[in-house]
Amino acid sequence: MKIATWNVNSIRQREGHVQRWLEQNRPDVLFLQEIKCEAAAFPSLPFHGLGYTTEAVGQKSYNGVAVLAREPFTVVHRALPGLPEGDAQARYIEIETAGMTLIGIYLPNGNSRGDEGFAYKLAWMDRLADRAQVLLDADRPVVITGDFNVCPADVDFAPGALPPTDALVRLESRQRFRRLLWMGLTDAVRAIHPHGPVYTFWDYQAGAWQRDLGLRIDHALLSPTLAERLVSAEADRQERDQPQPSDHVPVTVEIH
DNA sequence: ATGCCGGGTCCTACCCGA
Numbered sequence: 001m002k003i004a005t006w007n008v009n010s011i012r013q014r015e016g017h018v019q020r021w022l023e024q025n026r027p028d029v030l031f032l033q034e035i036k037c038e039a040a041a042f043p044s045l046p047f048h049g050l051g052y053t054t055e056a057v058g059q060k061s062y063n064g065v066a067v068l069a070r071e072p073f074t075v076v077h078r079a080l081p082g083l084p085e086g087d088a089q090a091r092y093i094e095i096e097t098a099g100m101t102l103i104g105i106y107l108p109n110g111n112s113r114g115d116e117g118f119a120y121k122l123a124w125m126d127r128l129a130d131r132a133q134v135l136l137d138a139d140r141p142v143v144i145t146g147d148f149n150v151c152p153a154d155v156d157f158a159p160g161a162l163p164p165t166d167a168l169v170r171l172e173s174r175q176r177f178r179r180l181l182w183m184g185l186t187d188a189v190r191a192i193h194p195h196g197p198v199y200t201f202w203d204y205q206a207g208a209w210q211r212d213l214g215l216r217i218d219h220a221l222l223s224p225t226l227a228e229r230l231v232s233a234e235a236d237r238q239e240r241d242q243p244q245p246s247d248h249v250p251v252t253v254e255i256h
Numbered sequence: 257a258t259g260c261c262g263g264g265t266c267c268t269a270c271c272c273g274a
Contacts, residue, residue, distance in 0.1 A: 009262075009273085036263065111273080161274090205260050
């Protein structure tokens, strides 16, 4: 079973990219982030034509997540449980399929709006840990994948690519990511590639791609029984070389 | 340490991303 994640930086700009990538890679499930449109504007038809059912959680202009899957699924949550009522940011979708719980996230960046923006990121990570704990306590096979906006360790960003004060590398962000691992989740890409950089994002600016000044911020976390069955976890760097690419590339995990 | 790029929108200057 292949489960993929991709921050597409606007689905309306990247619809053709996603179609082509699905045809070439045929994942069972693909989670998207930053669709940047309301759910009603999500272009489902071309994906239906490829055999995928779609579900989008969107809002105008910003954020937005979606899932595409070849087998039937049930949508369990369209927002992260535990967030305050009235939080309208479209960043979370949770489904059940093939006896597993699959969660797609677009975790807040945390660099805008000063202390308040960073506090929102940390609170979001705390609620995510709460949700993960509930599912792990219930012995659910779980995959949490998406754009975490956290470089877990120094090897996960190119030297000089980010200042040490950036919300993606701040100790508080990393502590909360590490808590997810302590709870028993496995960082699939790091399990397959124990050493060295495996970047998933390169800024559009300053020739970051050409200079390979990347970040590893798109992740897949697996519960124990799924981690035992992990066979591959790869970032598709080729996609960053396509015309008009997203600044993120797809990350795919394969579980037997 | 970004806002050089690239997306969005109250259409055009400004917000946001990482």
